[in-house]
Amino acid sequence: MIGTTGRASVSGEPNARLKASRYLLFFVAASLLHAQAAPPDTILVNGHVITVDARFSIAQAIAIKDGRFTAVGTDADIRTLAGPNTTTIDLHGQTVIPGLADGHLHDAGGGPGVDLSRARSIPDVLTAIKARVQQSAAGEVIVTNSDWHEAQLEEQRLPYRHDLDSVSPNNPVVVVRGGHEYVLNSAALAKWNIKKDTPQPAGGRITRDEHGELNGELIDRAKALVTLPAAPKLTIEALQAQHRKLNEAGLTSIRYPGASVEQYRLLQEMARRGVLTIRVNQLMRFNADSAASMRRAIAASGVKPDEGDEWLRVGGMKLGVDGGFEGGWMREPYAEPWGERGTFRGVNTMKQAPFTDVVKELNREGWRVATHAVGDAAIDEVLAAYESASAEQSIRGKRWTIEHGFIVEPDQFPRMKALDLVISAQNHLYLAGPSLVKYWGAPRASRVTPMRDYIDRGFVVAGGTDSPVVPYPPFWVIYHFVSRGTISGGVMGADQKVSRKEALQVETINNAYLTFEETLKGSIEPGKLADLVVVPEDILTVPDKDVERMRPSQTMVGGKVVYRRAS
Ligand SMILES: [Zn+2]
Ligand SMILES: [Zn+2]
Incomplete structure (x- = not known):
């Protein structure tokens, strides 16, 4: 559950909640002892620290030791912890927020092709x-x-x-x-x-x-x-360069929504060499459209569900059942008839029977499933498959997801709730608003993506961009979710606005929840990984348009500065 002052709860089960709070208590106690024994490596003082903890506490200062937050409090509290070798960072009143996450990011854009990112006509x-x-x-x-x-x-x-x-x-x-x-x-x-x-x-x-x-x-x-010329081979250097761009934008965690085993092996090598500057959760994507071919692909990959650590972890299996802006599969026909006299309802990229077959197999093999579903008809197919898998072996508590969930109907919410699904939502409307009006009509387009509805119904929603489909800056996501402002279509669907606090949760702790890491990161609390972003302005009070323009002055991952803006 999540609310204005709450955050993602650990689980619906009291047992798990108890275990998690014991774990946190242990860390607080251990870190206090530790703090007395050894001074922090770094303290940040004279700041406005928005912790995004359960009470949305505000603090002035933070202590970091061995890559984790060890104390959060007033300047006086934290300064007394410093030893002779402690680095002190004076924030000069700037705001600190937990490191931002993108729950659905393919890559940072760019590439060897013709660059159209700056074209305006x-x-x-x-x-x-x-x-x-x-x-x-x-x-x-x-x-x-x-x-x-x-x-x-x-x-x-x-x-x-x-x-x-x-x-x-x-x-x-x-x-x-x-x-x-x-x-x-x-x-x-x-x-x-x-x-x-x-x-x-x-x-x-x-x-x-x-x-x-x-x-x-x-x-x-x-x-x-069409067979395109082969893309240049992905390298560690190319991934490092992309991660640096993401750090500069304030991102400290990303989830790759379906990538190759080859990419995963490169990331493992980066983790081994200690050159990752961003925490990565990767969903695997295999070309398999039957239970048997999926079983073979998994065996050939040698990858185990959920393997990894806080730097790199396997997050599940990515599937997809419909198209995107031009092909989201809808219950009702498109506004744009495509020469089909109003009968076009989008593209169903994987039919119900093979999809259900694959989903059930993944559940049996202990894999979590994340499915791309844009339209309401696509969500119908996903729910039918997830329900039949869950009938064999419950998926509740396993945090399976719907990726995107643009158009959802009232009859679908209770079924999604019964399966305990997590929503992975992005700011596509921010970029594509006018096109979606053309394809789907204004009333349907302005419902994309119904953040308010999801949150009010108690879903944990994790935010992201779908970069390179939508550019990766996370402050654009926050701006769009709080204002429903778009690049070229004005404000669309104002009834789906969320608060600043909710948007921050969506971009931090809820993403940690998505990957079962909410006790490890996603808020600034003692014992958690020291991932943070420093921004010059107070993100809770500046005008909406200033959120859109916001740029980090510093980004830290595991207590190390991974980006600092040249002054
Ligand atoms: Zn997708
Ligand atoms: Zn995507």
Whole structure:
């Protein structure tokens, strides 16, 4: 449960709650003894410390020893703990909050493709692509990075096939937008032999314009018709560079929502070398659509559910049942008819029977499941599968999740509650508001993502961005959740606003709860990991727009400074 002054409770079971509070008491007692025996490594004084503990206490100062908070209190209390080798950081009245988390982050964006993140109009997009075409050999495939969205463009639409043809008549062009969408020019459609009579692939969509001609758009599993040039191999150096960008934004913990075993092995090597600057929880993603193939994939990976420690842990298995902005699977038809006279309800990327089969198998093997579900029809499918798994062996208390949960119906809340689900929610509306109005109509678009409804019904909601689909700055998430302000669509769905305190919980302790680490991190309390962010302004009282502009002056992970803004 979570409320304005409460935080995620440890569990519905009194036994677990008792155990957790004993654990915390032990730490407080042990750390007091320890503090007397050995002075802290670091103290931070003269601050406004928003602890996000159960009472939302405010303090002035913090002591840190061996990577954990050992004391939180007044300046006088904390200064007396200092020894000759203690480093003292004077905060000059700045605000300290617990380290921020992103519960659903694929990567930090960027990449070797054409960068569209700074494009503000269709001509900007075409200019960037044209520049790449001019540097490319005849026939070379041009691919864009995925970290942009048409809502950032003046025209508020995607560039389509004929736009792309105007700057690249010969080189195939694949515009990648987020995780569910490609747009191809004519040369690319020809290269991969995609024609008007190509059958619609199951779980995907080849889109047409109002005249019935291909507009170049491929949604979800239709993307499999195209084979992109291999991405450069992921390296430890590349991951380190990404993590540094995330630290700079105030992130101290992330959850990768479905990544490869190869990436996990790199992260393990980083943990072994001690070069991780962010705590990582990784959901695994395997290409398996039956119980048998999932069993084989798990065995081949050698990865065990929940293995790891506070730096790197396996968090479960990622599955998905529908599309994204253009393909979320809905009970009611889209507002945009896609030439189908109002019958399009989105894309169901994994059918009920195989999905249920895989979910039940994962439950038997002790894996927690996290499923991408955007539309209400997708949530219906997820609930049916989770319920049938839970009938075999209860999933209550296991913190299975719905990832995204954009459109949820009143009849679904009690079923979600009965399964004790946790919600992993992001700020997609902040970026994509106007597109969602176009696809789903204004009333439905402004319900995305119903934070107020979830919290009022007692769900623990963990926040994030889905970066690179939405840019990763966590203060944009907080800004959007408290104001419902969007980049280019004004305020949408004001009835779903949450308070500053709730938004902070969503970005800190609730994310810790999501990964079973709420006794370890997510608030500034003695015994917990010393992950924190220093910001110049008081995040509880500045105007909403200042939250959106907020930038950390310092980020600490495990008591070590991982980012400090140059003054
Ligand atoms: Zn997703
Ligand atoms: Zn995602």
